[in-house]
Amino acid sequence: MKSVECSGVKCRHWTLEQWRRVLWSDQSRFSVWKSDGRVWVWWLPGERYLSDCIVPSVKFGGGGIMVWACFSGVGIFVVGIGFFSLCFLMTSLGGQFSAKRLTDSPFTVRTEVLGGVESRGVLRKISDMLEVIMKRMDSLSKLEHDLNFPACCETAGLVERIQAIAQNVSNMAVRVEQIFQNSMAASRVVREGTSGQCDVPRDPHFPDCPGKVDWMRSRWTSDPCYAFYGVDGSDCSFLIYLSEVEWFCPPLAWRNHSSPPVLQKNPPKRQAAFRTDLSALLDQVGTGKESLSFMKRRIRRLASQWATAAHRLDIKLRRSWREQKKILVHVGFLTEESGDVFSPKVLKGGPLGEMVQWADILTALYVLGHNLKISISVKELQGFLGVPPGRGSCPLTGPLPFDLIYTDYHGLQQMKQHMGLSLKKHKCHIRVIDTFGTEPAYNHEEYATLHGYRTNWGYWNLNSRQYMTMFPHTPDNSFMGFVSEELNETEKRNIQENKVKNMAVVYGKEASMWKGKEKFLQILHRYMEVHGTVYYETQRPPEVPAFVKNHGLLPQQELQQLLRKAKLFIGFGFPYEGPAPLEAIANGCIYLQPKFHPPHSSLNHEFFRGKPTSREVSSQHPYAEQYIGQPHVMTVDYNNSEEFETAVREIMRTKVEPYLPYEYTCEGMLERVHAYIQHQDFCSIEAPFPPANASRVWPGGLFTLLPNSTLLGWAANSTVPPCWPPLSALRLTVSKEGQSCVEACQTSGLVCEPAFFRFINNKEALIKLEIQCEVVELEVNHIFPAFSVARHECGLQKESLLFSCAGFSAKYRRICPCRDFRKGQVALCRDCL
Numbered sequence: 001m002k003s004v005e006c007s008g009v010k011c012r013h014w015t016l017e018q019w020r021r022v023l024w025s026d027q028s029r030f031s032v033w034k035s036d037g038r039v040w041v042w043w044l045p046g047e048r049y050l051s052d053c054i055v056p057s058v059k060f061g062g063g064g065i066m067v068w069a070c071f072s073g074v075g076i077f078v079v080g081i082g083f084f085s086l087c088f089l090m091t092s093l094g095g096q097f098s099a100k101r102l103t104d105s106p107f108t109v110r111t112e113v114l115g116g117v118e119s120r121g122v123l124r125k126i127s128d129m130l131e132v133i134m135k136r137m138d139s140l141s142k143l144e145h146d147l148n149f150p151a152c153c154e155t156a157g158l159v160e161r162i163q164a165i166a167q168n169v170s171n172m173a174v175r176v177e178q179i180f181q182n183s184m185a186a187s188r189v190v191r192e193g194t195s196g197q198c199d200v201p202r203d204p205h206f207p208d209c210p211g212k213v214d215w216m217r218s219r220w221t222s223d224p225c226y227a228f229y230g231v232d233g234s235d236c237s238f239l240i241y242l243s244e245v246e247w248f249c250p251p252l253a254w255r256n257h258s259s260p261p262v263l264q265k266n267p268p269k270r271q272a273a274f275r276t277d278l279s280a281l282l283d284q285v286g287t288g289k290e291s292l293s294f295m296k297r298r299i300r301r302l303a304s305q306w307a308t309a310a311h312r313l314d315i316k317l318r319r320s321w322r323e324q325k326k327i328l329v330h331v332g333f334l335t336e337e338s339g340d341v342f343s344p345k346v347l348k349g350g351p352l353g354e355m356v357q358w359a360d361i362l363t364a365l366y367v368l369g370h371n372l373k374i375s376i377s378v379k380e381l382q383g384f385l386g387v388p389p390g391r392g393s394c395p396l397t398g399p400l401p402f403d404l405i406y407t408d409y410h411g412l413q414q415m416k417q418h419m420g421l422s423l424k425k426h427k428c429h430i431r432v433i434d435t436f437g438t439e440p441a442y443n444h445e446e447y448a449t450l451h452g453y454r455t456n457w458g459y460w461n462l463n464s465r466q467y468m469t470m471f472p473h474t475p476d477n478s479f480m481g482f483v484s485e486e487l488n489e490t491e492k493r494n495i496q497e498n499k500v501k502n503m504a505v506v507y508g509k510e511a512s513m514w515k516g517k518e519k520f521l522q523i524l525h526r527y528m529e530v531h532g533t534v535y536y537e538t539q540r541p542p543e544v545p546a547f548v549k550n551h552g553l554l555p556q557q558e559l560q561q562l563l564r565k566a567k568l569f570i571g572f573g574f575p576y577e578g579p580a581p582l583e584a585i586a587n588g589c590i591y592l593q594p595k596f597h598p599p600h601s602s603l604n605h606e607f608f609r610g611k612p613t614s615r616e617v618s619s620q621h622p623y624a625e626q627y628i629g630q631p632h633v634m635t636v637d638y639n640n641s642e643e644f645e646t647a648v649r650e651i652m653r654t655k656v657e658p659y660l661p662y663e664y665t666c667e668g669m670l671e672r673v674h675a676y677i678q679h680q681d682f683c684s685i686e687a688p689f690p691p692a693n694a695s696r697v698w699p700g701g702l703f704t705l706l707p708n709s710t711l712l713g714w715a716a717n718s719t720v721p722p723c724w725p726p727l728s729a730l731r732l733t734v735s736k737e738g739q740s741c742v743e744a745c746q747t748s749g750l751v752c753e754p755a756f757f758r759f760i761n762n763k764e765a766l767i768k769l770e771i772q773c774e775v776v777e778l779e780v781n782h783i784f785p786a787f788s789v790a791r792h793e794c795g796l797q798k799e800s801l802l803f804s805c806a807g808f809s810a811k812y813r814r815i816c817p818c819r820d821f822r823k824g825q826v827a828l829c830r831d832c833l
Helices: 016-020 081-092 117-145 158-187 209-222 224-228 235-244 279-285 290-301 303-316 343-348 353-367 378-385 409-429 445-451 489-498 518-527 556-565 580-586 622-628 641-653 666-679 741-747 754-760 763-768
Strands: 024-031 064-072 075-079 096-099 109-112 326-330 371-375 404-407 430-433 467-469 503-507 529-532 568-571 590-600 617-619 633-636 703-705 712-714 730-734 775-779 786-788 793-797 813-819
Touching (some): 209 224, 209 235, 279 353, 290 303, 290 343, 303 353, 303 666, 326 353, 326 378, 353 666, 371 378, 378 409, 489 556, 503 556, 503 580, 568 580, 580 590, 590 622, 590 641, 617 622, 622 633, 633 641, 703 763, 730 741, 741 813
Parallel strands (some): 326 371, 326 404, 404 430, 503 529, 568 590, 775 793
Antiparallel strands (some): 024 064, 064 075, 096 109, 590 617, 712 730, 730 813, 786 793, 786 813
């Protein structure tokens, strides 16, 4: 074929018939997985591993298809798509493919493909495509005999070239047909089972199995890990994988091997003994970060109080036998991979609340006597968990080497990237330290996506009680907490004697927190000497008024001495829910804080936007307002100068003693964490409730009216199903329209208990509450169980992960499971220990 320049007058007068015989060609590469260009993204510190800031990838780029094509008046001719698409499809099907380039001679192909329904269909399409290419080649070869072929497109050598290509593609087609026949034969042999044994099981204990099999049928080629485990496109291979690797389906009875399976012996249980010497823990925490140094200083300072608390709790538990757990603590937010924005700010007025809590969690777990491992990097995490086999997202093999894993959202994302598919099986062992809480509607991935609750956090499909908060503001979650230093009687007496009644300390270490606060600071200055602890390097921050005595950033012991003198500790509205107000109250201060109207939430405030909660925050520190209250805490409207000034005068007249809630003492935290470790179990499969024989097991009904109350309780003569908290603590009530179960239970002096939802999500509860239902629906809705008074419609919950204390609707009244709680320990019921 000769190339002839066609420009100017040379081709201007060609006829349509001459142009019809011109060959036009081009080529292009199509990426199968994603664009092979660079992708840029803006992310803030700490957001590096958020789902919105990363793109998935596959080994070797995911493959692509190079297409060369030409067209003329006789039709379209494609060269290259057959070879390149075959190469990619063979690879994605789990086979191997290698070939010389199309221009090489001879053209050789080597390929191996696992048989299966989907792979056979792909091969059929490739074979059909090759036949079309052969026909196009035949049409083009006839151009050689056309006497009117234009001079610009002389056909010298064209036939030879086309014949060479045709021969190459013909050889390729023959090989594809051989592969096709081999795969057909291979698919007739079902490994270790007949086709009848590979029917998809319908087991209530494995409700996701049918859906997962359907997913595998259409997507099993999406990850090379499936082929690594022998998935070949057949239902049998899907069931083997889903029952033995990902655990979505029940074990297959016919999967018996010639040699008996080797049963792994569980190691003997060891007793957990309380520890009082913390030197080994300090060595484990490590060095190299200022955040770790801060945590170690805190552990040393509180060591004697932890030892005393351990002795008291041991006596309270009657020195009972406790099982020692193997626990991994992975502090994700301090890893370099997460950005670690906290460590550089420790000595510059940055937030310390998270490090306070993590230091106390480490100490509590260690003092309780558990076998503790600590990870502060992804490399350490990988070393503790092991390396997944194969390529792609293959799950870890073997049992998880830990009974429990404590981490945060950053660590959870890192674990997902490392553990791959095995996270599904092992996530029941995980506890997520979550400062502000995660509500069920945000936690359920599919529901959150469909109903507008999807955020950068949440969506992990955990049991909501696996999230552990700093304060008990979200009953759907477990309350982990932290500790404040407890004073002895001598220290309390000295504080009373040395208090300066006209001295105030401002809660705000960063200069930016003081902006716009001059008005009420001037009022405060009329009555009190104002002190600050604002960080600065060389120059006094201009945001701090001249009349404020600024001490700079103080070490903890010096700050404590300042608080022991001060009468007032005043907040500016930020930071939210930190540990400092509790420390101030414990040192004899009165805490004055602003009231928020309207309450701050994800709907109206930037700080809460994107957090997985719809909680409304009515003040800077809701726990202090609700659980401590006056005289230790005063909450006023700072925009009302008269109200603010009245509060300051009242504080100067009020005498208070140091106060610390029991749940924030070392003993209170040890008691709470001990109860969680010994009783919370999210790995065991819960039996359906009520069972089919409920009428025989509970002939008198499940619930009874409690004496001198409008609440229902669990019937005393009923058999009690296994549950923690125990069902003796259950108090059943109904909310108002537009009211959540959190508020409904608080109205009765109780706490909503999400663990009890499964026992009240039935018609028996509706009948006993005398609710009139014309229709009872089973629905996936985080408001249910609930009922509509206007429509006489009742709804029961279909998805257990959506049982929610926090959910509310103006159209429904909620069915609410409440419980009692121990004095000073809202996380535990009276019978929980």
